[in-house]
Amino acid sequence: MSVLVVVECDKGEVKKSSLEVASYGAQVAQMLGTTATAVAVGEASEASLAQLGEQGITKVLYDAEPRLKDFVNGAYTKLIAAASEQEQAKVIVLANSNIGAAVGSRLAIRLKASLATNVVELPQANGNSFMVKRGAFSGKAFANVVLSGDRKIIAVKKNSIEALHNAGQTAQVQSFSAQLADADFTDAPKQVVMQDQAGGVLLPEADKVVSGGRGMKGPENWNLIEDLAKALGAATACSKPVSDVDWRPHHEHVGQTGITVSPNLYIACGISGAIQHLAGVNSSKVIVVINKDPEAPFFKAADYGIVGDVFDVLPKLTQAVKELG
Ligand code: FAD
Numbered sequence: 001m002s003v004l005v006v007v008e009c010d011k012g013e014v015k016k017s018s019l020e021v022a023s024y025g026a027q028v029a030q031m032l033g034t035t036a037t038a039v040a041v042g043e044a045s046e047a048s049l050a051q052l053g054e055q056g057i058t059k060v061l062y063d064a065e066p067r068l069k070d071f072v073n074g075a076y077t078k079l080i081a082a083a084s085e086q087e088q089a090k091v092i093v094l095a096n097s098n099i100g101a102a103v104g105s106r107l108a109i110r111l112k113a114s115l116a117t118n119v120v121e122l123p124q125a126n127g128n129s130f131m132v133k134r135g136a137f138s139g140k141a142f143a144n145v146v147l148s149g150d151r152k153i154i155a156v157k158k159n160s161i162e163a164l165h166n167a168g169q170t171a172q173v174q175s176f177s178a179q180l181a182d183a184d185f186t187d188a189p190k191q192v193v194m195q196d197q198a199g200g201v202l203l204p205e206a207d208k209v210v211s212g213g214r215g216m217k218g219p220e221n222w223n224l225i226e227d228l229a230k231a232l233g234a235a236t237a238c239s240k241p242v243s244d245v246d247w248r249p250h251h252e253h254v255g256q257t258g259i260t261v262s263p264n265l266y267i268a269c270g271i272s273g274a275i276q277h278l279a280g281v282n283s284s285k286v287i288v289v290i291n292k293d294p295e296a297p298f299f300k301a302a303d304y305g306i307v308g309d310v311f312d313v314l315p316k317l318t319q320a321v322k323e324l325g
Contacts, residue, residue, distance in 0.1 A: 001034055001090055002029065002087045002088070003025045003026075003028050003032065003034060003037070003089060003091045003092075003093060004036075004039060004087050004091070005022050005024075005025035005026075005039070006038070006039055006041065006092065006094035007021065007038045007039070007041070007049075007060070008097065008100075009042035009043055013044075013045070013048050014048050014051070015095070016163070016205060017158045018095055020095075020156060020158065020161045020162070020163045021156050021161075022055035022056065022057050022163075023161055023164040024122065024154075024161045025056075025057070025093040026055055026057060027056070028093065028154075029056070031123075031125060035059070036057050036058060037057070037087050037089070038052055038060045039061045039083035040060055040061070041068060041071075041080075042069065043069045044062060046062075049062060049171065049173045050173050052171045053170035053171040054165050054166050054170075055163060055164050055165070056164055059172045059173075059174060060171045061083050061087075061174055062175060062176060065178075067188060070189055071098075071189070072184070072189070074185070074186065075178075075184040075185055076099070076103050077103050077106040078184050079180065081107060081111060082179070090151060090152065091130075091151075091153075091154065092107065092151070092152070093154050093156060094154075094155050094156070095155065095156060096117055096118050097158070097204070100117075100155045101117060101155065104155050108153055111151050113149065113152060114147040114148055114149045114153070115152075115154075115155070116134050116145050117155040118136075119134045119154050119155060119160070120142070120157050121161075122161070128149075129147060130146070130152055132144070132145050132147060133145075135283065138280075140282075157262065159262040159264065159283065159285060202235065203251070203252065203254075203259055203261060204259055207264050208229075208235070208266075208267075209229075209254075209266050209267070209281075209284070210228045210232065210267045210269065211237035211238055211254060211267065211268050212225045212237075212242060212248070212270060213239040213241070213269065213270045213272065214239065214241050214270065214271075215269065215270015215271065215291065215310055216270045216310060217270075218247065221311070222248065224269075224310065224311070224314040225269060227314075227315075228267070228317060228321065231321040232321055234265070235263075236252060237259070239253070239271050240253050240276070243258075254281055255276050255278075255280035255281070256279040256280060259280060260281075261280060261281055262281075262285075264284070264286060265286050267288045268281070268287065268288070268290065268302075269290045270290070270292075270310045271298060272291070272293075272296050272298060273296055273297040273299070273300070273301060274297070282301055286303045287304075288302065288305075290305075290313050293307075294307045
């Protein structure tokens, strides 16, 4: 019996959100007096998988089938279910990512497991049940949910759990075959086109985000956003009206109807802070708001607020970041 952790990898590396998920799974395993095994999906290197020992993982299963490099819902579900059977996993922990959300619900049906998404804390065990805290109503509230039954699936929200780093610990990497057939790849993508992200930082995984709203006045001023993002190593984002009028591409739009981000740092430039925008960003660790209107609603959600004109503040801020290195 073990806890199974689903680890997402990209270009050979384990994603940061999966380091948190691995740490979460290891702590649940410790709570249950068992060990945490990981099953890796995506393009992984053996060295990066072995390093999951630092997060408390003892063993990593990896199916080197090349068609698993990109997300395929049916095949990923079968792979994780097979690993779960082999390990007799009572608890499966995955990221509350697009992949985690898609696979988690399928797994719950397949394994007759109870599922909680958007989980923000370690569970409290009560007999065979778990009480878990999850974000609800676009992060405006929390719900305590009881997971019962023999199998439980927990999708952990990014940035809710500190990743463990026990330097020097390594996990044993084992090859694993889920005996996948062509029929498992019927929903495989024909081609994966990477979105062109400024600075090369993918928005959903970004640790820092610089975001612009209508206060930026037009696309010709986005160099101010990009310069700050580049200096910080951040991804760029925008409010919905900005992408609606094609100042920025739609994949940069954050909020209720766009991407949800939870970086360590979110800098909002000339964004009013409408509830629909906040829904996608309010779980960021530190929110900095730059707005010339001191009454802008975003200031209520801000950790730091700068009342000022973006055209004045942004160049100075970028310069200061560059000077600090
Ligand atoms: P504005 O509301 O026009 O605000 C611009 C801000 O810039 C103002 O606060 C102003 O004071 C400030 N400003 C102006 N000039 C300067 C300057 N020179 N320096 C500094 N500050 C300046 N919105 C989203 O963002 N994401 C969503 O997912 C989303 N989903 C929605 C879903 C629904 C169903 C609906 C009805 C709306 C949705 N919206 C969403 C739209 C949302 O309600 C707001 O209209 C939108 O977020 C406002 O964008 P904004 O803040 O960029 O623009």
